[in-house]
Amino acid sequence: MKAQTKEKIESEASNVATAKSFSQWFHKGRINILVLIILFGSFFFIYVRMAKGKKLFIRKIAGLDAVEEAVGRSTEMGKPVLYCPGIGYLSDIATIASLTILGKVAKKTAEYETRIIMPNYDPLVMSAAQEIVKQSYTEGGRPDSFNEKDIFYLTQDQFGFAAGVDGIIMREKPGAIFFQGVFFAESLILAETGHSVGAIQIAGTDRVTQLPFFIASCDYTLIGEEMFAASSYLSRDPIMMGSIKGEDASKLTIVILIIVGAILGILGGLNIGPFGNWFYNFTNWFTRG
Amino acid sequence: MKRQIPLLLTFLTGVAIIISFFIPHKPFNQVQDTLLDWFIIISGFALLLGIYSLLRKHIIHIQKKDAGWGYSLILNSFFVGVFIVGIISAVQFKGMSLTPGSSLYYVYDYMVIPLSATMFSLLAFFIASAAYRAFRARKLNATLLLIAAVVVMLGRVPIVDNAFFKFLGQFSDWFMLIPQMAAKRGILIGIALGSFAMSLRIILGIERTYLQ
Numbered sequence: 001m002k003a004q005t006k007e008k009i010e011s012e013a014s015n016v017a018t019a020k021s022f023s024q025w026f027h028k029g030r031i032n033i034l035v036l037i038i039l040f041g042s043f044f045f046i047y048v049r050m051a052k053g054k055k056l057f058i059r060k061i062a063g064l065d066a067v068e069e070a071v072g073r074s075t076e077m078g079k080p081v082l083y084c085p086g087i088g089y090l091s092d093i094a095t096i097a098s099l100t101i102l103g104k105v106a107k108k109t110a111e112y113e114t115r116i117i118m119p120n121y122d123p124l125v126m127s128a129a130q131e132i133v134k135q136s137y138t139e140g141g142r143p144d145s146f147n148e149k150d151i152f153y154l155t156q157d158q159f160g161f162a163a164g165v166d167g168i169i170m171r172e173k174p175g176a177i178f179f180q181g182v183f184f185a186e187s188l189i190l191a192e193t194g195h196s197v198g199a200i201q202i203a204g205t206d207r208v209t210q211l212p213f214f215i216a217s218c219d220y221t222l223i224g225e226e227m228f229a230a231s232s233y234l235s236r237d238p239i240m241m242g243s244i245k246g247e248d249a250s251k252l253t254i255v256i257l258i259i260v261g262a263i264l265g266i267l268g269g270l271n272i273g274p275f276g277n278w279f280y281n282f283t284n285w286f287t288r289g
Numbered sequence: 290m291k292r293q294i295p296l297l298l299t300f301l302t303g304v305a306i307i308i309s310f311f312i313p314h315k316p317f318n319q320v321q322d323t324l325l326d327w328f329i330i331i332s333g334f335a336l337l338l339g340i341y342s343l344l345r346k347h348i349i350h351i352q353k354k355d356a357g358w359g360y361s362l363i364l365n366s367f368f369v370g371v372f373i374v375g376i377i378s379a380v381q382f383k384g385m386s387l388t389p390g391s392s393l394y395y396v397y398d399y400m401v402i403p404l405s406a407t408m409f410s411l412l413a414f415f416i417a418s419a420a421y422r423a424f425r426a427r428k429l430n431a432t433l434l435l436i437a438a439v440v441v442m443l444g445r446v447p448i449v450d451n452a453f454f455k456f457l458g459q460f461s462d463w464f465m466l467i468p469q470m471a472a473k474r475g476i477l478i479g480i481a482l483g484s485f486a487m488s489l490r491i492i493l494g495i496e497r498t499y500l501q
Contacts, residue, residue: 100498123339153339159408192415216423228483
């Protein structure tokens with residue numbers, strides 16, 4: 001069949017075939033991700049199953065061991081505890097990890113009958129935090145000490161939030177400050193203000209670019225994965241600890257893969273046998289999709 | 290039941306999102322967008338809750354004449370003022386209240402942005418004070434940190450154009466690309482696996498603190 005223009009000029013038949021696109025039932029480009037999810041998921045399930053009823057070892061995390069010390073110090077000084085969940089949303093995994101830590105910190109403040117102040121950037125985080133702190137105070141046997149107004153919304157402007165939290169730090173002069181969650185450029189502004197009032201500061205974030213600022217200004221810093229492990233570490237629940245072991249097994253697998261990749265890369269670079277091709281296929285498999 | 294239903298909802302939502310990532314076919318490819326729309330709607334209502342929380346706190350401060358109640362008065366007055374300006378701008382510009390030339394745009398341009406910039410500029414002073422403490426060469430680690438920082442800084446901002454500073458530039462590039470990047474990627478792998486384990490704990494209902 002030949003195509004015809006308005007001027008009746010016919011085009012020559014081409015070899016281009018017609019095609020019709022249709023939705024696929026499986027994204028083949030993402031098979032590498034599926035394989036890794038199954039592999040790492042298996043480690044998770046195996047270790048969670050193995051951990052039931054056992055006492056597992058987990059290395060000491062100084063920042064988490066210091067939670068009690070920080071709340072105790074605040075209580076002795078008669079000062080409140082400030083908990084800042086950062087400027088993340090409830091959909092951020094670091095914010096959820098922060099809320100799990102909040103539950104443990106609030107239980108301690110309830111036991112010590114110390115006031116906890118929590119300014120929020122996201123109203124949804126505020127609602128969740130109010131419920132968590134309320135429950136922690138109930139579990140701590142002090143439901144009457146819970147003050148909903150101390151967990152409040154501030155603003156959704158990044159530096160407005162930083163200014164607001166700085167103001168609270170300067171006015172209330174908390175004895176202990178927790179910075180746990182998602183932080184960006186405001187991290188150092190907050191941490192240095194906290195340092196200036198002499199508060200004991202425990203920070204934690206999954207933002208690699210902000211970690212140096214927290215390490216420089218805070219007494220303890222939970223680096224990335226330590227923050228996600230905090231809930232398991234503080235609860236000492238064997239099943240939760242098993243999930244951390246599963247994480248370690250996944251990490252070991254990644255280390256082995258990196259070593260295999262490095263050896264293939266070196267041998268391939270030296271043009272020895274088929275290693276160059278193998279290295280190309282190996283790295284290509286991980287970067288597809 | 291009070292716990293089981295939220296846990297079941299969490300499990301189903303988590304599984305649906307994972308499935309939608311691998312199946313680009315209807316209806317699975319729409320799951321994430323639909324849930325994102327729901328999230329935006331809920332966030333909108335939650336913002337009202339946040340505003341209520343903020344204003345109530347400061348109205349109580351003013352009523353009780355607590356220390357610094359004047360600041361609460363300023364906050365509430367500005368909230369009402371900017372709200373009125375926003376409504377007027379929305380009426381004038383048919384809903385596009387932040388259009389250049391509108392009163393709200395003026396407030397944003399001449400009040401919000403300078404205030405944010407002021408806060409951001411404080412960072413320069415805070416970096417200086419934090420760096421002073423971090424780089425005090427009291428221990429071996431701190432000394433190594435100080436040396437690395439000085440070399441990278443001089444390499445990135447050479448004082449004069451000579452062979453020594455050229456070498457420092459190349460060295461700082463190597464330092465940022467190899468040892469620094471290796472450490473950074475190690476942390477990033479840990480974060481990715483930590484997020485993965487945390488997500489699984491939440492989806493499977495092992496982690497329940499957030500549901501209290």
